[in-house]
Amino acid sequence: MTRALILGGTADANQLAEALAHVGLDAIYSYGGRTRAPAGQPLPTRIGGFGGVAGLAEYIRQEGITHVIDATHPFAAEMSRNAVAACAETGTPLIAVERAPWARTPGDTWIEVADIASAVAALPENRARVFLAIGRQHIAPFGARPQHAYTLRFVDPPEGALPFDANVIVSRGPFTLDGELEMMQARGIEWVVARNSGGDGARAKIDAARALGLPVIMLSRPQLPERPRMDNVADALQWLGHRTCLGA
Numbered sequence: 001m002t003r004a005l006i007l008g009g010t011a012d013a014n015q016l017a018e019a020l021a022h023v024g025l026d027a028i029y030s031y032g033g034r035t036r037a038p039a040g041q042p043l044p045t046r047i048g049g050f051g052g053v054a055g056l057a058e059y060i061r062q063e064g065i066t067h068v069i070d071a072t073h074p075f076a077a078e079m080s081r082n083a084v085a086a087c088a089e090t091g092t093p094l095i096a097v098e099r100a101p102w103a104r105t106p107g108d109t110w111i112e113v114a115d116i117a118s119a120v121a122a123l124p125e126n127r128a129r130v131f132l133a134i135g136r137q138h139i140a141p142f143g144a145r146p147q148h149a150y151t152l153r154f155v156d157p158p159e160g161a162l163p164f165d166a167n168v169i170v171s172r173g174p175f176t177l178d179g180e181l182e183m184m185q186a187r188g189i190e191w192v193v194a195r196n197s198g199g200d201g202a203r204a205k206i207d208a209a210r211a212l213g214l215p216v217i218m219l220s221r222p223q224l225p226e227r228p229r230m231d232n233v234a235d236a237l238q239w240l241g242h243r244t245c246l247g248a
């Protein structure tokens with residue numbers, strides 16, 4: 001009897017949860033507990049870490065999980081690595097729903113960097129108006145360049161002081177092209193720092209930067225261990241042995 005664990009927290013995971021609930025498959029949706037009020041799901045939901053590889057392996061055994069679907073974000077590298085290790089340890093089938101990275105298109109001005117330190121180093125010396133669209137967890141290193149006027153975007157209001165003077169937009173996305181164009185023009189944004197998340201939920205800022213001729217410092221994805229991958233929810237459903245109702 002199939003009992004699936006969805007490692008969630010993304011638009012893809014939400015679409016998968018809708019589809020699994022629709023076909024009545026026994027599944028649990030898991031959030032890491034990063035945001036104060038995560039979106040509700042049509043499946044039983046758990047929130048918070050498992051306690052590393054051992055904790056996830058124990059959870060799989062105790063809950064009788066038969067399949068794990070890693071539908072986390074491409075930058076949720078630790079969760080993805082733990083899932084590979086725990087599924088190997090327990091002999092549990094694992095699949096990753098992993099959307100393709102955004103590809104540079106004509107008109108894009110990207111500076112591709114491997115890590116946050118390189119992103120900081122890629123900023124200009126002279127004061128500029130910089131939109132840091134990389135969330136809350138990894139912004140402190142930009143404090144090394146206090147000459148810039150930063151705009152940050154968080155899912156939840158900041159707790160306590162920021163590591164440097166900045167203007168914060170609180171919004172959880174998904175974002176629209178018109179909304180991004182309006183925000184960037186109103187704030188006179190000159191540089192954008194983004195992660196190559198892929199998917200549609202956050203690509204509007206990339207399209208807006210292209211339309212405005214702005215440079216984007218683009219953080220490349222972390223390396224993940226090899227694991228079976230699909231780039232769409234319909235295939236993941238079929239992997240679980242269910243005819244998809246998603247038009248495939």
Ligand code: 3Y8
Binds near residue numbers: 138
């Ligand atoms: C808690 C679940 C949906 C899903 C929304 C997607 C789209 C918007 C793009 C920008 C970039 C960023 C950030 C972002 C995107 C979707 C999707 C996606 C980027 C939620 C969610 C959780 C999180 C965690 C949060 C991180 C943060 C990253 C903001 C829910 C809304 C910047 C990633 O405050 C914090 O600690 C936030 C942490 C990890 C990265 C960071 O380091 O700060 N996502 N995002 C999940 C959990 O607890 O398990 O609250 O409902 C999900 C979504 N985030 O359609 O409803 O699918 O990719 N999320 C990045 O790309 O750099 C925003 O602002 O342009």
Ligand code: NAP
Binds near residue numbers: 010032034195
């Ligand atoms: P991460 O750094 O890869 O994981 C750190 C630890 O958080 C994991 O080892 C695990 O703790 C716990 N964790 C992460 N995701 C979890 C999940 N879905 N269910 C249960 N525990 C989880 O993770 P992250 O990058 O902070 O991402 C956290 C969540 O936000 C994920 O759901 C991800 O899909 C979502 N998200 C992240 C980004 C991003 O930019 N990173 C963007 C959009 C959405 P234990 O070791 O204790 O098990």
